[in-house]
Amino acid sequence: MESPIGIFDSGIGGLTVVKAVRKVLPKEDIIYLGDTARLPYGTKSIDAIIQFSLEDTQFLVDRGAKYVVIACYSSASVALDMIRKEFSIPVIGVIRPGVRRAMQVAKTGKIGVIGTSLTVYSGAYEKAFKEEGTQAEIVGKACPLFVPLVEEGWLDHEVTRLVAREYLEPLKKDNIDTLLLGCTHYPLLLGTIRTVMGDINYVDASAEVGSELAKNLRELDMENNRGAGSTAIYLTDLSMNYKEIGERFLGEPMKNFSRVSLKGRAK
Amino acid sequence: MESPIGIFDSGIGGLTVVKAVRKVLPKEDIIYLGDTARLPYGTKSIDAIIQFSLEDTQFLVDRGAKYVVIACYSSASVALDMIRKEFSIPVIGVIRPGVRRAMQVAKTGKIGVIGTSLTVYSGAYEKAFKEEGTQAEIVGKACPLFVPLVEEGWLDHEVTRLVAREYLEPLKKDNIDTLLLGCTHYPLLLGTIRTVMGDINYVDASAEVGSELAKNLRELDMENNRGAGSTAIYLTDLSMNYKEIGERFLGEPMKNFSRVSLKGRAK
Numbered sequence: 001m002e003s004p005i006g007i008f009d010s011g012i013g014g015l016t017v018v019k020a021v022r023k024v025l026p027k028e029d030i031i032y033l034g035d036t037a038r039l040p041y042g043t044k045s046i047d048a049i050i051q052f053s054l055e056d057t058q059f060l061v062d063r064g065a066k067y068v069v070i071a072c073y074s075s076a077s078v079a080l081d082m083i084r085k086e087f088s089i090p091v092i093g094v095i096r097p098g099v100r101r102a103m104q105v106a107k108t109g110k111i112g113v114i115g116t117s118l119t120v121y122s123g124a125y126e127k128a129f130k131e132e133g134t135q136a137e138i139v140g141k142a143c144p145l146f147v148p149l150v151e152e153g154w155l156d157h158e159v160t161r162l163v164a165r166e167y168l169e170p171l172k173k174d175n176i177d178t179l180l181l182g183c184t185h186y187p188l189l190l191g192t193i194r195t196v197m198g199d200i201n202y203v204d205a206s207a208e209v210g211s212e213l214a215k216n217l218r219e220l221d222m223e224n225n226r227g228a229g230s231t232a233i234y235l236t237d238l239s240m241n242y243k244e245i246g247e248r249f250l251g252e253p254m255k256n257f258s259r260v261s262l263k264g265r266a267k
Numbered sequence: 268m269e270s271p272i273g274i275f276d277s278g279i280g281g282l283t284v285v286k287a288v289r290k291v292l293p294k295e296d297i298i299y300l301g302d303t304a305r306l307p308y309g310t311k312s313i314d315a316i317i318q319f320s321l322e323d324t325q326f327l328v329d330r331g332a333k334y335v336v337i338a339c340y341s342s343a344s345v346a347l348d349m350i351r352k353e354f355s356i357p358v359i360g361v362i363r364p365g366v367r368r369a370m371q372v373a374k375t376g377k378i379g380v381i382g383t384s385l386t387v388y389s390g391a392y393e394k395a396f397k398e399e400g401t402q403a404e405i406v407g408k409a410c411p412l413f414v415p416l417v418e419e420g421w422l423d424h425e426v427t428r429l430v431a432r433e434y435l436e437p438l439k440k441d442n443i444d445t446l447l448l449g450c451t452h453y454p455l456l457l458g459t460i461r462t463v464m465g466d467i468n469y470v471d472a473s474a475e476v477g478s479e480l481a482k483n484l485r486e487l488d489m490e491n492n493r494g495a496g497s498t499a500i501y502l503t504d505l506s507m508n509y510k511e512i513g514e515r516f517l518g519e520p521m522k523n524f525s526r527v528s529l530k531g532r533a534k
Binding site: 264 | 303304305306310311312314315411412415416418419425426429430433504505506531
């Protein structure tokens with residue numbers, strides 16, 4: 001099936017998912033939408049995030065997407081069910097693949113999850129772990145300053161270490177043996193997080209989405225074996241440093257990107 | 268003139284301006300618009316901020332505003348001229364009143380200005396100081412982590428002190444004698460800023476807008492001497508903690524607020 005895979009995020013952090021998908025599915029064409037005009041989603045209301053996510057999905061579907069990947073953790077936490085209800089194509093979020101991976105690697109009974117306040121307080125991870133039948137205890141912790149610190153470029157900085165210590169100390173005391181990084185930006189802080197949490201298992205859900213998507217496409221017979229492996233990037237706003245930060249996430253030069261406006265969508 | 272004064276901001280930080288206006292103009296009715304669905308503006312492109320600001324102004328004008336105050340520093344930095352061009356009612360931004368005040372209190376030849384990256388790099392402050400005929404040297408410094416730190420509630424915190432030291436050290440070395448706080452959130456960090464910068468002059472432009480507006484209304488014979496001094500607050504999204512943070516800025520309980528959608532506006 002030669003139609004593209006659609007991937008959306010509130011911003012450009014979701015380009016880590018593009019990178020992971022390109023790695024396992026090099027022949028698939030990808031269209032990526034970053035809603036940079038309204039980012040971040042994690043501080044908005046659940047109603048707003050659902051509405052924005054439906055508009056994002058509509059954009060990708062209008063451009064022929066055969067499959068939609070929600071690369072935004074806040075959106076995957078609260079809007080996945082509604083998107084599945086409103087659209088007939090298959091949709092996958094970043095929550096579930098990370099949960100499955102964490103359950104595979106966790107050895108003791110405690111798994112930590114970090115994310116934006118909205119992701120953590122939505123209870124989406126607890127629900128997903130429960131539905132996957134885990135016996136582990138899930139300990140969530142919101143880390144709202146991690147995203148601005150990454151965007152400031154302070155990946156290895158005294159301030160970031162101090163913030164990480166303050167946020168993660170409770171998880172350390174809880175003796176978790178696996179930490180799920182529930183936000184697109186957090187993998188860039190892995191070095192700093194490791195200095196606080198030490199030698200435990202780390203799960204970057206963005207990286208897990210690729211293999212789960214590959215499996216699904218195979219099962220549904222929706223693979224593209226003749227594609228050129230192109231990536232088209234659409235952003236709702238081209239802000240000052242989008243290219244520099246975007247390439248940090250994508251891991252390669254950003255080309256073929258355009259600014260677009262989204263159509264409103266009746267509620 | 269009994270029509271209301273319209274005030275807008277990207278979020279709820281602009282409620283400090285509402286507080287200042289209510290203090291000097293207790294009989295005026297105020298309508299406030301916070302574009303919480305799209306905040307922050309400071310990380311968006313200049314094009315996007317101008318477009319959002321025109322839509323915000325249109326909303327206030329449609330509700331009968333006789334005068335518009337731009338309480339958002341990013342918006343006042345890049346959109347003031349375009350708003351004045353597109354609308355016939357008088358418009359004031361937060362930049363100019365702060366500049367005039369800083370020039371009154373500065374004793375030596377160096378004035379510091381802090382704000383979001385967009386506000387500082389736009390050059391709006393340099394332009395305003397120049398047009399006001401200052402002889403002082405203006406030293407700008409972007410402090411992008413200050414807003415997330417205020418929203419995290421870390422007003423008096425080791426991390427905030429460390430961040431302030433890193434951002435402000437160059438201004439301290441420059442021996443500025445006056446510091447202009449060019450962002451709605453920064454006055455809440457004044458205690459921490461003072462521990463780094465010591466006993467110099469601080470100018471909170473939000474507080475200066477009230478007296479400038481009062482003077483303008485008198486000169487234009489647009490005062491409302493019979494008003495009830497009501498405040499109506501409109502937000503484009505009602506996010507989780509808007510009320511708690513809003514009341515921190517407003518300095519009194521928030522009542523009479525509603526969620527609204529903005530109409531798009533042809534470019």
